[in-house]
Amino acid sequence: MSFMKRFSQNRLAVIGLAILVIAVLFVAIGPLVYPTDQVRTVLESADLRPGVEGHPLGTDSLGYDVLGRLMVGGRTSLLVGILAGILATVIGTLWGAIAGYVGGIVDAVMMRIVDAGIAIPAIFLLLVLSSIVQPSEWIMILVIGFVSWLVPARLVRAESLSVKTRDYVVAARAMGGSHTRIVVQHIVPNTIGTVVVNATFQVADAILLVAYVSFLGMGLQPPATDWGAMLSDGLGLVYQNAWWLILPPGVAIVLVVCALNFVGDGLRDVFDVKGKTA
């Protein structure tokens, strides 16, 4: 119970959690309550202002209902962001735990690979990869996961360096526990605070990365969309003051990413983890 109590003491974290719940309900249940056609374009009802002809947030230049598109696009943004963030966390945790536990030359080689990965900005690598393979949702999850596991790897390595000198690890070794067993049973569970906190930030960053890639026109093919692609579609209409095409997806991204950061900060207080690389 004290876990919930400490978390609920952080007001921003509670607000963040509420925003996340609403966002998930919005994209998961929203299209059932408010069904719209997001595949066929209806050019007769294009570029409508909010409130006209039963379109609460108006329509875009292809006639798609913006509110409905926000739900469908949000599905992609959240699904890709969450799964990619989790994938990155899993890869990074195992990588860091092994590097820190084994140490020596293996550690040095593994960490130089991490350094090199950090030196190549993820967004540039993503654009190169998406011009090689046509991105689908699953490819985006894999690719974003594989370019953003570096920060958790560093954090977990640092933790595992200290965990492996603890008596219980030394004892497990002395009793003949295998290396795999020690990494999986002792090192990883003892870095769980760091891992959970960092996973929250990873998902936040992954949602941002998806938006960047889609905004730069290298995301999913239409009519599939996500919040970043919606902003990219609205870009041409900035000069017509079509704010209803820009504010909804933009605000949605900011709200969800902020909420994840707030929740991450709250979890960090609960787990008493030091340091963060946002």
Place this chain on the structure above:
Amino acid sequence: MSRIPDSLPATVAQQATVARKRPRRNPYLFFLLRRIGQALIVIFVVTVVVFALLQMLPGGPARGVLGVQATAEQIAQFNREQGYDRPVWEQYVLFLGRLLSGDLGQSFLLNMSVTDAITQRLPKTLLLTGLSLVIALLIAVPVGIFQAVRRNRGADYTLSTLAIVAYSTPSFFLGMLLIMIFSQNLGILPANAPQGETIAAVLAEPQRLILPVLTGAIPLVANFSRYMRSSALDNLSEDYIRTARSKGTPFRLVLSRHLLRNSLTPVVAMLGYQLPVMFGGALVIEQLFNYPGMGLLFWSAAQSSDFPVLLGCVLVISIATVVGSLLADIIQSVLDPRTRGGIA
């Protein structure tokens, strides 16, 4: 759980730390060499990654570089000339040799060498990111110190929350908001970046630089003010601050003479690690404001699958990042000798 033995043989890692405690003739020189060696290894890994990407190109490197229209003869000739018909390790050695002589390949779409294309555009990107960086530091340093002094009060919470909001805002959305507010509704700032060929021509239209520079600076303010706040907090609890205050030095002077200098050091080190963030920002900002720098070059190359330009840019940016963090670490080690051992 069974009984834990009283003493255990030292692990390999423990033995290694014992061995490392032997005194060295010149620890600082050792630190420098070690750090430079690490940077070289990282650059080597980066070249391997880029080479692997080259091999992954659809239809192999020749098809990727020459484009889909290339004939079989052209591909065969390219493979012969560039050595792509040899074993992979030999191809890599040739690739590395070309890189070392500054040859990043040829863009058949731009009809110029990749090195020329990049050297033409890079100064403009450096100008844009440099201006954003300076403005961001001018804002973030005082803000961070203010927050540290007023820690855990209303103003500190508000500014920290604002920093998270700014960090969570994709820079393209921020840029679009600024365009909507300042060029569409207020009509006071142009939304198009300067198109001049030279740096001087770009600087001749400063009003056109305001929005792009601001879009780049705001996320950096968010990052730097957080580093500055925590660095200043660490230093505020140090003895030298208490000594200065108890001598009767006015608090303002304590802040400007002692706290500022000491808490800036780790922030300087962070600058090197912010380079990927800044280059990533430039990519979006240049596309949004149509500013002809390296970001726009990269974006157009991605649209037209101009792989030589894409890979060339990735290499240049990554190496710049490695060198940037190396320089940052060295500068920090000069300013603060305590950090000389602290690199894994």
